[in-house]
Amino acid sequence: MSTEAPAIFAPRPGLLPRLADRLLRRPRMFVFLMVLPITLWLGIVYVGALIALLIQSFFSIDEFSGMVVREFTLKTYGELLRPANLDILLRTVVMAGAVTLAAAVMAFPIAYFAARYARGIWKALFYVGVMLPLWSSYLVKVYAWKLVLAKEGILNWIFAKLHLTWALDAFLGLPVIGGNSLSVSYAGTFLVFLYIWLPYMIMPLQAALVRVPPGLIEAAADLGAHPGQSFRMIILPLALPGMVAGSIFTFSLTLGDYIVPQIIGNSRLFLGQAVYLQHGTAGNIPLAAAFTVVPIVVMGLYLWGARRMGAFDAL
């Protein structure tokens, strides 16, 4: 029977198979076609628009008519560096950093428990616990938090029932982060940001933790590392790419949000609000553009660092 069949078959008929065949035989062409749409859309339109926006930051606004003057100048950057604007930048970056750090700390036990110990129904519960907040309206959540944090809100009520009002008052008495009530303090803004973006930290972190072979932790214990040392020397470094990936989300989302600080907080502007305001205010588009340069530069540096840590694989 081995002599009957041909050793090499005739090519198949049909246009589509032949076309696919052509493409497969020209892998470069194939790859080119695959990345073409994304390159056109993101590489040309999106990045082009970004660059156009950045170029605007080198224009200025005419003080008399309020119209944009299309001439190269660094005047707008001078304006950006005014103390009030620097405050905004600093405030936003510090907040984004704090939210990111806190999200990492808070996400870790959840992600670790879900990745390593949760089984069966518990695993499902953790999954739902992370996914549900993602699926319920962002705005409704923010408004719900307002009710929680208000002076006559739920948290205060709980503290009162526990006779712990003094502790809350002491906390609110702290300079900078405190305030008249949680809902009008940086602490409140921080808490809501943390809540809203936490799932975006948990997911990549959990994915990274699942991939840490349990054998490594046993190996560490075997070599004499007590649990704290295993955590510090093995689990943490291996989960770091996931954490960095998550921080790209938490950091950038906090950096650009203009809704949360408007509803919860002490009315001091955050970067997103400033951009929104300058852009919307019948055209200080140069200043709005100058403001956006900051997150672009910050995220650019951040991404550069993150990619070196291999965080892109862990997103």
Add this chain to the structure above:
Amino acid sequence: MTDAVTFRGVSRHFGDVRAVDRVDLAIRDGEFFAMLGPSGSGKTTCLRLIAGFEQPTAGEIEIFGTSARGVPPYLRNVNTVFQNYALFPHMNVRDNVAFGLRVRGMGRRERHAAAEEALALVELSGFGARRAGELSGGQRQRVALARALINRPRVVLLDEPLGALDLKLREQMQEELRALQARLGLTFVLVTHDQDEALSLADRVAVFAEGRIRQLGTPAQIYRRPASRFVADFVGSSNVIPAEVAGIGAPGQWASLRPEDIRLDPAGQAARVTGRFFHGRVTKLTLELRGQRLSALIPAQQAAPEAGAEVRIAWSPEHLHLLEAEA
């Protein structure tokens, strides 16, 4: 002298699975001990019990005379070479090796020196700065060994350390392991399912099946006097034949006969060659003798018959070993 490791009626059950089932065992200080058995027979679980990753469901484990009950792994002076090496991927070779010293708080300079020394021991000087991913299988295995040895543990546990290596490398690593053990005088406990590895390396071998020890003895005892059909079959591919065919013992009993003990002999019984495999220094024949499948090894110097040929075979009665009835 106290034994290195003692099991007294130790069991470890996972739900219904009796991974380790009432095992009694004493591993002597300084010996090279092997646990041999098919997959799933409980070898790894035994090792994990010694290392402290598992706690016995019943029974008592002692390490150098001290009860190990409730002692966590990091407090046991016992180190493991894991089957897949479990090298830390985010550290270079030196930091991997020095890990045990680092967690004990030794300073950087000192532990690096110690790591270099340990690497020299496994002939990997100069590899300290590499990442684990940049090593070949054999090199990784040696890093894992150096990492386990640097703590100067009283007992070294090796879980199929050579399983992933290819034949050539495996043989070389076997020699090195044995030499190292002899030199350091440590107690080595090796888990393997490769009977050749167990026989050639160990001072004593425990043959496991279904969570229990089927036979414990020196390699020669195990090979020449298998206690049961299972052991005979598992340790070196023995022919296990009914007593009637073998010509000894009572009907219903079984005897084992090693393939190398069958010889071509014009005066022997008639058998048919069903296959012939050239193995270099020997040729393996598969034979059919009165309905029994046998295999025989013929020295390469001798001309081996073709498959399909009729031959006559014989063996000396002293090579037959009567097996005890199966438990």
Add this chain to the structure above:
Amino acid sequence: MTDAVTFRGVSRHFGDVRAVDRVDLAIRDGEFFAMLGPSGSGKTTCLRLIAGFEQPTAGEIEIFGTSARGVPPYLRNVNTVFQNYALFPHMNVRDNVAFGLRVRGMGRRERHAAAEEALALVELSGFGARRAGELSGGQRQRVALARALINRPRVVLLDEPLGALDLKLREQMQEELRALQARLGLTFVLVTHDQDEALSLADRVAVFAEGRIRQLGTPAQIYRRPASRFVADFVGSSNVIPAEVAGIGAPGQWASLRPEDIRLDPAGQAARVTGRFFHGRVTKLTLELRGQRLSALIPAQQAAPEAGAEVRIAWSPEHLHLLEAEA
């Protein structure tokens, strides 16, 4: 009769790496051909050239006399058993096996019947509904084999099909492979780095190193008359010793001597035993003779000396094989 596969000056370079370098080769129709060589010697690349996954950088490949230039893999009547089996994880065993028929448009009922038949061939009847993940290594290997055979290819390519199996299973599968090939009369091309496997299974063996064929011949030729020091060393762990020590040939030449051909002989040369390894039917001794490391295999029946002992060893001159100078 046309040869099954012919290589004419075939090279495959990856950048600077000459994975396959000017290879000439003819694999005969119906033979069991083995490619043997160390890791990275170009064996897999040769196989991928035959299957059509790679195109030669230079040279010409013919399959049954037809040029294979530019023919994509799916038009070649050649099927591969991959090293890691590459079973489709989203299909059950039956659908895996029937895949080749499905893409050729055969109806469901027919191809399922054919798959059952192919599974019967590899003794896996009744496993059709299982997922690949639910099979043991040996079973997976047989599914991969059935999947390759169902297309009735003119050539079956096997890339280290037994590499991942344990010793016991590997031996069993080797017998089955050989029997199957003999029964179906197909051309099998087996890639392996296990010399024992190549020698015991193949009709002819090509020994590869660095992308080139170092020797091509029957197993006996390769084992007994290695063409070079490399082949002698790689095929069966030979002792390669200087002609002066061996006592034949001119100074500067080398001779090979198989470990099983060294015997203990009170009249022989004095050597020191550096290691002793019990392997069941033989005991391996590592020896030092006039500064040369040798290994010798002593039949288990004979009492083997302890490590450290002084012994006298000898060999018959006809077992010495003078090697050609290295290229």
Add this chain to the structure above:
Amino acid sequence: MPSERRPPLALTLAAAAGLVFLLAPIALIFLYAFSSEEKSFQWPPPGFTVKWIGVTLHRPDVWQALGLSLKVAAISTVVALVLGTLTAAAVSRSRFFGREAISLLVILPIALPGIITGISLRSAFALLDVPFSTWTIVLGHATFCIVIVYNNAVARFRRTSGALIDAAMDLGADGLQTFRMVILPNIATALLAGGMLAFALSFDEVIVTTFTAGNQTTLPIWMLEELVRPRQRPVTNVVAMAVVIVTILPILAAYYLTRDGAQTAGSDK
């Protein structure tokens, strides 16, 4: 397999606390969907009523906004699935010039704050003279959804051994057959997981939408208007609750599917 199954107490407590933190506000939203207050909320709620469910059912604007959001999210997800998968396949299967740049490019829209993406897309639309419509919203959403699909797909492609594709072709499958019978089934669960997340992200997006929508109202935009206008506030909570309740089943379904996927995806190693 680890066998130390029992987690440390501190870890259990911290994880449980985290879970409560994540879910308690959701419970609050549910609670206030039944509040008898109308214009603003106070704690504790003075009374409960189910009338808001009826009110919501009879608000056509809710249904319109919901319909638009579903449509936008569905189309964006499909666009993201196609583009993300293509890009992932190209990036993971071959090395080509600009490969690194593309993986960075894909991440950019999510790594840059939404307001920047929004503003730049808006100016791009203005520049290209694209009138605002459902499609501009879709384009905006797809821009940041691609990365979600891309990441899931890239991870799966990396785990799906290339040998499977070789095996399929070896057995006679041409390019199309290989894609249909081998590649697609293998990445399906990853695409499902990525698609779910992309859908959720698009469904709840306000910031980019504000800039890329004309006078169309997606559900989040509707919410924003509704919340700023203090009448019938529980209606927003009813809608939020309904979305959660309706999505919990697909979430669980996706969970079970992707859980198995973890095993089917990796080829036997």
Add this chain to the structure above:
Amino acid sequence: ADMLKSLGPGEGSVSIVAWPGYIERGETDPAYDWVTKFEAASGCKVEVKTANTSDEMVALMNEGGFDLVTASGDASLRLIAGKRVQPINTALIPDWDKVDDRLKDAPWHTVKGVHYGTPFMWGPNVLMYNTEAFPEPPTSWNVVFQEMTLPDGKSNKGRVQAYDGPIYIADAALYLMAHQPELGITSPYELTEDQYAAALDLLRTQRTLVSRYWHDAMIQIDDFKNEGVVASSSWPFMVNLLAADGVPVASVIPQEGATGWADTLMLHSESEHPNCAYMFMEHALNSNLQSDLSVWFGAVPAVPAACTDGSGMQTEEGCAANGAGDFDKIKFWQTPVSQCDAEGGCVPYYRWVSDYIGVIGGR
């Protein structure tokens, strides 16, 4: 485009940028619907895009694609200056006559005698206060500008609010007009550098009293209910809602007077549906819209008759509660521009924007 000379047939649709709640089609409450009938009668389908701030409205109009906008005084002049809106031919709006005479030529939509829109609604920025904290109505805005002990014995620190739009600087200027006459402020929207600096100083003092500035009505309502806020500039709208919810609040226009907003329906200069837009402007004036909207939104109709003629739900008392009688006490919002009567010019709006950001940010 040039001013329309005569009305043609409707184009089938009209799109409007409006404050939330301005254009209701009965979706929230079936009783409040002034769109459905218009659509049926005119054949113009109404599309609404809501905007939450004047700035947003200006931005939307700059983008184009809309026909009408309900612009407040702080946006209208900007729209006119930016040539985003076109002059209105009042002859095409039969009911123009019914418009409150005081609004017909109001400076926020009339430039050099040319009308750029139809007056729509107006209202004062009243001082809302908690009646438990203030048994007597406060008489001055000083309760939100100066630190003091309120009648309930507690400081006002952290218990008062201010509007978080730059236009609020005018409220401070208005206060200074009364309390520091030596500054010579004539209009709170035309401030010289010195006057402006004094206003900012006052606002900086206020920042120490205010925990959160109010931005949208919802948040202020919440803050009066749950945050313990007792006094703030506000709109009758919130006062009505809170009072209806049983919160003890009332409002007053203190002795200094108040700022206020007056919205104008303005027509986009590149409107694609001018005929429908004119029809809507007429509809806005002649139907019961003025009456119902003033109830719904808590504003005063631009057509005074709407309060009394029973065309809708509004009553005379309702109009009074919304501030109908206070017209003369109100300085209506208008966009500050640099040209003004004062020598050296005035501080233009874009500086108000950045400086008010600074003040709120604590600078």
